[in-house]
Amino acid sequence: MVNPASQYESGATRLEHDLLGEREVPAEYYYGVQTLRALENFNISGVTLNFYPDLIDALAMVKQAAAEANHELGLLEPTIKDAIIKACTEITNGKFHNQFVVDMIQGGAGTSTNMNANEVIANRALEHLGYSKGEYQYCHPLNHVNMSQSTNDAYPTAVKIALINSNKKLVRVLESLIESFRAKAKEFAHVIKMGRTQLQDAVPMTLGQEFEAYAVTLSEEVERLNQNVRLFLEVNMGATAIGTGINSDPDYPEKVIKHLRKISGLDLVLASNLVEATQDTGAFVMYSSAVKRLAVKLSKISNDLRLLSSGPRTGLNEINLPPMQPGSSIMPGKVNPVIPEVVNQIAFKVIGNDLTVTLAAEGGQLELNVFEPVIVQSLFESIEMLKNGMNTLKYRCIDGITANEERCRSMVHNSIGLVTALNPYIGYEASTQLAKEALVTNKSVYDLVLQKGLLSKQQLDTILAPENMVKPRKLNL
Structure with missing residues (x-):
């Protein structure tokens, strides 16, 4: 693993010790011996804490609130x-994030993350006090x-704050994507096309209705994400090791x-039972399910976009996706739907991460779930990938889609599906024949x-006008 702080090395070291003995720590580093051991032990994913600034900020918020409370109780000198x-x-404010170097996936239920924060903050505080790192x-x-x-209350509390703040960014990106679908719905409101069920001709609709449906289904996910993220407002600060509050003041x-x-600006509340709250990871399961649901919907929409743009000569070819890159090293002129394809793949990862969260939550034992780090890594990875994926989908695909209007209309005129409109006038049996x-x-x-001679030309023209079949209307039987 490449150490993000390595550019500061001068060769000078300071001696630190912990339970396992003494170690030389590079003098420039704000982290200390326990973080150093975590670097050696957990070279796992290559994705470190500093990949997720919201998590680092939340750790600092928790430590600041603890210092304020301990001072108020007379336990910490001014x-x-x-x-x-x-x-x-x-x-x-964004400083020293490169000192948060522990891998997101780690043993110890987040102890290495907590110690990384403790050491960086302590060593920077020492400098403010006029001392050297390590004193x-x-x-x-x-x-x-x-x-x-304890790690067991500080770490999950910081994670919950970070997820709340990350969710705000995720929702903003989602809302921006929704607006793009809405804009296309208005642009395509007049484009008549054939609707399909089971990939077979069904009844006419407009391309605008199709894109408006995408906007609406994604709008539901804004509500669902915001509803589930509110579960993170309940925290277990003061629980210390297992929820009994040992080594903390009653107040x-x-x-x-x-x-x-006050520090976070969030309406946080203390869990009513700290023993339960310290071992329970149900809120993570619920939020992960909402993130997965968004991913599933995005993947379904991406499937549709690939089908609707298929061809151009031998597929549906109802819409054109903006060309992003050559599609083949052997077939000249081929352009593939690479943006929807990458969104599909993001969705597969998010669905897998949700399963990881589920299994990790189920795997908890007794008074603590030691698998919280993989829950945390999975959720932050999913959020980051979805944010990037939705931005890519918006700017490099949806905003540039155009309609093949004549192609859409000709398929409606030639479709057997038009016969559905005749049901109320000539009956189901005659329509089937x-x-x-x-x-x-x-x-x-x-x-x-x-x-x-089943109907007059005037009657037929009125009934089978595609514009009359894309919304309810009064029947003149």
Whole structure:
């Protein structure tokens, strides 16, 4: 694994120690010995904490709220509190993110992530106090930065705050994509085409109706994401190790939540039962299901776009996707629907990540779910991929789609599906016979009706006008 902080190395080191002994830590690094061990132990995915700034910011918020609460309780000296808060504020302002180097997937239920934050904040606070990194007797990662906390309440609380803030960005991208579909719905409102069920001709509709349906189905996901993300407002700060609150003041939970609400700007609430809240990952399962549902819908829409643009000579060819790149190394002139294809693949990953979240939640044991890191990694990966995928779909596909209007109209005129409109006038049986005869003789439904004298030309023109078949209307039987 390439160390994101390696560009700062001078060769100088400082000596730090932990439970397992002493280690030399590069002098420039703000993280310490426990983070160093995590780097060595968890070279797993290559995706580190600094890939997700919202998570780093949320960790700093949690540490700042804890420092405020501990100071209010008389447990933390004002100078140390101020130094910790300065360090946390710098982090939420975007500094030192390259020092958060632990792999997102890790053993220890998030301990390495928590210690990465504790060490970076402690060492930066030491500098504010006028000391050197590693002089932990003046500001300690555990005794001061982690005071009244455990990984088991600080880590999931930070994750929930980060997911709430990440969801806001996801929803903004989704809403922008919805607007693109709505714009196309208006642009194509006059384009008559054939609707299909089971990939067979059904009844006429407009291309605008088709694109408006995409906008509406995605709009439902805005509501669903926002509904499920509200589950993350309940946190377990003050639970410490398993929910009993050991090593924390009885008044700490109330005070830390008060400060965390102010710092985060979120309406956070303390869980009613901290033992339950520390082991339960149900909120992650629910939110993951909403993210998956969005992915499934995006994939279905992408399937449709590939079908509607298929051809150009031997497929449906009702719409044109903007050409993005040559489609073949052997077939000249071929252009593939590469943007919908990549969205399909993103959806497959998100669906797989949802299964990972489900299995990890189920795998929890007793008072803690040690698999939270893979839950967290899966959710953040899904959100990031969906944001990127939806932006790509909007700007490199949807906004540039054009309609093949004459192709759409000609397929309606030649479709056997027109016979559906005759049901109320000549009955289902007669309509069925017309459809069968039209297929066998290759004649149009229109010509056969006139030939058989079933309806007058004026009646037929009114009934079979495609514009009259894309919405309900009064029947004159």
